[in-house]
Amino acid sequence: MPEILGEFEQLVMLTVLRLDDGAYTAAVRQELQERAGRDVSPGAIFTTLERLEDRGLVTSRYGDPTPERGGRRKRYYRLRPEGRRALASSLETLRRVAAGLDARLVRP
Amino acid sequence: MSRTPPRAANRLLRSWLTDEAFEIVVGDLDEEFARGRSVAWYWRQALKSAAAHGAGRLVSGTLTFTGDLRIAARTIARQRRLALVATLTLGLGVALAATVLTAVNAYLIRGLPYPEAHRLHNVGLFRPGMDLPPKLETLDWHTLDDLIDVAISWDLDLFNLRGAPYAEAVQSTWVTPGYMEGFGVGTAMGRPFGPQDFAAASPPVAIISHRLWQTRFNGDPNIIGRHFESFAIDRPDEIGVFTIVGVLPERHWHLQAYTDILAPLKTPNVPYVVRLRDGVSAQAAADRVTALVRARHEMPAAWSASVESMEAAYVLTVRPLLLTLSAAAGLVLLIASANVAVLLLIRAAGRRPELAMRRALGASALRVARMLIAEAVVLGAAASLLGVILAEVLVQTLAPLADRQFGRAVPGGPAAFQMDGFVLLGVAAAGLLIVIVCSIVPIWASMRSTSSAPVSVGQKSATGSRAQQRARTLLVVTEIGACLALLVSAVVMVQSGLRILNTDVGVRTDGVQVTSMSLRQASYPTPASRIALLDRVAAETAGIAGLHGVAFTNSWPLQAPPQREVRGDIADDPRPSRAGLQAVSARYFDVLGVPIVDGRAFGPADVISATRVAVVSATLAGRTWPGQRAIGRRLRVLPPATAPPGTMPGDFEVIGVAADTRHSHTDTDTADVFVALSQFGTGAPFVYLRTGGDPPVIFTGFRSALARIDEGVVTGSLRPLGDILDRQRAGPRFLAQLLVVFAAMSTLLALIGLHGVIAYAAGQRRREIAIRMAVGASRGSIAAMFLRQGAVIVLAGLVAGIAGALALGGLLQSQLFGVSANDPVVIGLTASAFGLCAFAASFIPARRAAAADPAEALKGE
Numbered sequence: 001m002p003e004i005l006g007e008f009e010q011l012v013m014l015t016v017l018r019l020d021d022g023a024y025t026a027a028v029r030q031e032l033q034e035r036a037g038r039d040v041s042p043g044a045i046f047t048t049l050e051r052l053e054d055r056g057l058v059t060s061r062y063g064d065p066t067p068e069r070g071g072r073r074k075r076y077y078r079l080r081p082e083g084r085r086a087l088a089s090s091l092e093t094l095r096r097v098a099a100g101l102d103a104r105l106v107r108p
Numbered sequence: 109m110s111r112t113p114p115r116a117a118n119r120l121l122r123s124w125l126t127d128e129a130f131e132i133v134v135g136d137l138d139e140e141f142a143r144g145r146s147v148a149w150y151w152r153q154a155l156k157s158a159a160a161h162g163a164g165r166l167v168s169g170t171l172t173f174t175g176d177l178r179i180a181a182r183t184i185a186r187q188r189r190l191a192l193v194a195t196l197t198l199g200l201g202v203a204l205a206a207t208v209l210t211a212v213n214a215y216l217i218r219g220l221p222y223p224e225a226h227r228l229h230n231v232g233l234f235r236p237g238m239d240l241p242p243k244l245e246t247l248d249w250h251t252l253d254d255l256i257d258v259a260i261s262w263d264l265d266l267f268n269l270r271g272a273p274y275a276e277a278v279q280s281t282w283v284t285p286g287y288m289e290g291f292g293v294g295t296a297m298g299r300p301f302g303p304q305d306f307a308a309a310s311p312p313v314a315i316i317s318h319r320l321w322q323t324r325f326n327g328d329p330n331i332i333g334r335h336f337e338s339f340a341i342d343r344p345d346e347i348g349v350f351t352i353v354g355v356l357p358e359r360h361w362h363l364q365a366y367t368d369i370l371a372p373l374k375t376p377n378v379p380y381v382v383r384l385r386d387g388v389s390a391q392a393a394a395d396r397v398t399a400l401v402r403a404r405h406e407m408p409a410a411w412s413a414s415v416e417s418m419e420a421a422y423v424l425t426v427r428p429l430l431l432t433l434s435a436a437a438g439l440v441l442l443i444a445s446a447n448v449a450v451l452l453l454i455r456a457a458g459r460r461p462e463l464a465m466r467r468a469l470g471a472s473a474l475r476v477a478r479m480l481i482a483e484a485v486v487l488g489a490a491a492s493l494l495g496v497i498l499a500e501v502l503v504q505t506l507a508p509l510a511d512r513q514f515g516r517a518v519p520g521g522p523a524a525f526q527m528d529g530f531v532l533l534g535v536a537a538a539g540l541l542i543v544i545v546c547s548i549v550p551i552w553a554s555m556r557s558t559s560s561a562p563v564s565v566g567q568k569s570a571t572g573s574r575a576q577q578r579a580r581t582l583l584v585v586t587e588i589g590a591c592l593a594l595l596v597s598a599v600v601m602v603q604s605g606l607r608i609l610n611t612d613v614g615v616r617t618d619g620v621q622v623t624s625m626s627l628r629q630a631s632y633p634t635p636a637s638r639i640a641l642l643d644r645v646a647a648e649t650a651g652i653a654g655l656h657g658v659a660f661t662n663s664w665p666l667q668a669p670p671q672r673e674v675r676g677d678i679a680d681d682p683r684p685s686r687a688g689l690q691a692v693s694a695r696y697f698d699v700l701g702v703p704i705v706d707g708r709a710f711g712p713a714d715v716i717s718a719t720r721v722a723v724v725s726a727t728l729a730g731r732t733w734p735g736q737r738a739i740g741r742r743l744r745v746l747p748p749a750t751a752p753p754g755t756m757p758g759d760f761e762v763i764g765v766a767a768d769t770r771h772s773h774t775d776t777d778t779a780d781v782f783v784a785l786s787q788f789g790t791g792a793p794f795v796y797l798r799t800g801g802d803p804p805v806i807f808t809g810f811r812s813a814l815a816r817i818d819e820g821v822v823t824g825s826l827r828p829l830g831d832i833l834d835r836q837r838a839g840p841r842f843l844a845q846l847l848v849v850f851a852a853m854s855t856l857l858a859l860i861g862l863h864g865v866i867a868y869a870a871g872q873r874r875r876e877i878a879i880r881m882a883v884g885a886s887r888g889s890i891a892a893m894f895l896r897q898g899a900v901i902v903l904a905g906l907v908a909g910i911a912g913a914l915a916l917g918g919l920l921q922s923q924l925f926g927v928s929a930n931d932p933v934v935i936g937l938t939a940s941a942f943g944l945c946a947f948a949a950s951f952i953p954a955r956r957a958a959a960a961d962p963a964e965a966l967k968g969e
Binding site: 025026029030041042043044045046047050066068069070072073074075 | 113125128129131132133134135136137138139140142143153156157158159160161
């Protein structure tokens with residue numbers, strides 16, 4: 001039984017997947033803002049990723065410190081296989097449940 | 109132009125986020141800020157981040173906190189001595205607080221065990237020192253029905269039960285319908301009284317207590333409908349056959365213990381207690397009662413009826429006692445907590461390398477704080493647990509004594525003197541206080557010391573951070589202050605107690621036992637017949653082995669007798685004088701060991717037909733006939749103001765002057781008139797027996813002798829006179845004892861705390877001391893340095909303590925006798941003595957520090 005993911009967790013994981021090697025927290029934040037139109041705080045992004053990491057769905061590594069970060073390191077994330085499976089299963093569930101309802105959703 | 113991110117936002121995140129989160133979150137913020145985001149944006153995102161991170165961690169935090177607790181428990185358990193000292197100290201503090209709270213709960217919080225007891229009010233119609241106006245019961249009390257829901261009245265009585273298995277006097281009450289309704293009296297078996305039971309012609313019925321049912325009727329299951337035969341002391345001519353219609357519940361409690369038999373009171377009676385209607389104020393009721401009485405009776409202009417809360421009146425004397433104890437227990441708990449906090453702080457300073465290491469390895473300030481809180485929680489929980497166990501022992505010990513120690517029966521009986529949910533809640537609050545005191549201060553100190561300046565692991569600082577040092581100093585100042593306040597209270601209470609114990613009531617109580625007798629009106633209708641009986645009793649009991657004397661009076665032992673206005677035979681004497689009046693038998697002075705300082709005591713010649721004679725107390729003699737001999741003078745005793753008009757004053761010839769006696773240790777007016785019982789008689793004498801052997805054996809002899817004269821004369825129980833006196837002193841003595849224990853405990857704790865702080869400071873500064881000595885400082889100057897530090901702490905504590913003592917004195921004053929709670933001499937002396945002890949406590953470690961070998965100290969580095 002794969003992990004059940006919350007909506008925000010799905011968004012974050014999809015963004016990490018999309019950003020591929022460039023998936024560090026600030027990038028995830030900006031991508032979410034552009035694509036989902038959501039202004040999420042860095043703290044919320046980090047907390048979510050931290051939680052996903054605790055659950056074994058993502059993995060992380062530190063990058064090099066950069067001057068614009070005040071000498072602080074970036075932290076990059078990738079999906080682990082378990083994360084991919086959980087995300088796929090979540091989206092599949094969503095698709096199945098939503099199947100055939102598109103027409104009704106757009107009707108006034 | 110280079111912009112810098114807002115530092116305050118940065119600091120906020122630093123204290124709120126884990127170090128891991130901090131690095132990433134602030135990195136992100138700075139990165140976007142560098143790309144042109146505004147300061148406002150930075151702040152908004154910082155706040156949102158803190159909130160998001162905090163909320164996420166709250167869930168996981170509670171999970172990890174249980175883990176923290178386990179670690180904390182292990183940490184504390186490893187330091188056995190600290191754990192033991194801290195748990196014991198705090199446990200004792202909690203136990204005292206819980207015990208005092210149990211008493212507060214039993215007397216003040218739970219209140220009297222009657223339905224809606226707050227609506228019950230005592231009605232007082234008395235004028236001090238005077239009897240009630242006559243015929244008040246015939247007033248139309250129903251005109252007050254708009255204010256009074258239930259009018260409650262009763263008549264306490266002794267029922268003398270006749271027949272098998274033995275004649276027995278039991279404490280009983282004639283009750284009104286209002287009594288049953290107003291006090292919510294129900295029955296466990298049978299029925300309560302109905303309206304028909306109060307009809308004048310109805311057959312006598314009774315409800316008996318569980319105790320009487322069990323003892324006299326052997327718990328007969330068919331008790332309802334059984335009869336008993338009795339005559340009541342107040343109605344001696346009505347031998348009644350009562351039908352038992354009900355049995356009271358086993359836990360029935362009433363504030364008067366006269367509950368073995370309840371019987372319907374069929375005559376109208378003045379309401380003693382009223383249950384006011386909802387929202388009616390006591391003052392409004394008092395005004396209406398005053399008007400009702402004035403409409404019929406001429407009362408002095410200043411007179412008014414009083415209507416006061418029954419609960420407040422019941423605990424009037426207990427309340428200041430309990431408030432003082434509460435304050436004292438609170439102070440002890442505070443001192444204990446402060447002491448443990450000092451210990452923890454000292455340890456925290458020792459742990460600075462550890463804490464710095466943790467921080468360096470990435471633990472956030474929050475994480476370190478959580479660790480310290482966890483340790484405080486473990487200590488608080490252990491202490492609360494120990495406290496509850498100890499308190500249970502204390503409460504069980506105190507419960508049977510509470511009636512006596514507090515001078516008032518526990519509302520609901522001794523079984524109600526128990527720890528309940530409320531007390532446990534109080535213990536939890538005490539535990540929380542401990543946790544807060546024991547964690548806040550170390551956390552605050554550790555924050556100050558570890559976050560502002562990077563501390564290299566292993567660095568030997570002087571005395572811990574300034575913050576820690578200040579926190580310790582503050583705690584010890586608090587301890588010393590609280591302790592001095594307690595000490596002063598204890599000293600004045602002991603002073604007052606000693607004064608009470610040393611107050612000579614003028615009566616030799618040792619070997620004197622008291623009982624009472626009741627004579628039936630039918631058998632002894634005239635004063636002469638009553639006097640004759642008492643003479644016979646005195647004569648027939650004279651031969652009982654060990655019984656050295658028998659005396660009778662008409663006045664309760666060691667209670668103020670009625671006060672009367674008296675006049676000497678000095679013409680136009682402008683000074684009206686008041687004196688207590690009682691009738692005593694010939695041997696009264698001899699049995700109670702009261703010397704006759706002039707003239708003679710009563711004798712066989714003082715009979716009804718002879719000239720009426722009186723013995724006056726030395727005070728009264730001196731006041732009435734200053735500088736003259738009282739013997740042979742005439743004394744007029746005026747009738748009470750409430751006596752029927754035309755009552756003649758009594759004129760007496762003074763035949764003797766007795767040494768002053770007091771009716772209680774607080775009795776300040778020793779003016780008394782004694783008249784001869786052999787000239788008046790009484791139907792309900794109190795009997796003093798001077799015994800020289802086993803009182804119960806002698807009493808049995810006395811009772812048999814009495815039975816040979818008349819089996820119908822009933823005697824009460826036997827009590828040592830000393831007991832009655834002890835009972836009067838019980839409250840103040842109890843308070844004095846407890847305060848001494850509290851003060852001793854806290855003195856010990858405060859001195860340990862002070863010693864610990866100075867010793868620790870000295871230990872930390874060994875290197876500095878060594879260097880100072882190496883460059884020529886003398887041992888004296890080193891010791892002086894620490895003494896100065898101690899002196900400042902002690903002085904600050906003493907100032908706080910004097911303020912505390914003055915505040916506590918306000919609570920204490922009502923419990924004191926002949927001593928002021930704010931006596932500057934007492935406060936000064938106590939403060940000096942305590943100050944010296946405290947100074948000594950800092951002297952020992954200071955000297956030790958100075959005595960250290962500098963070479964050794966430096967080698968240790």
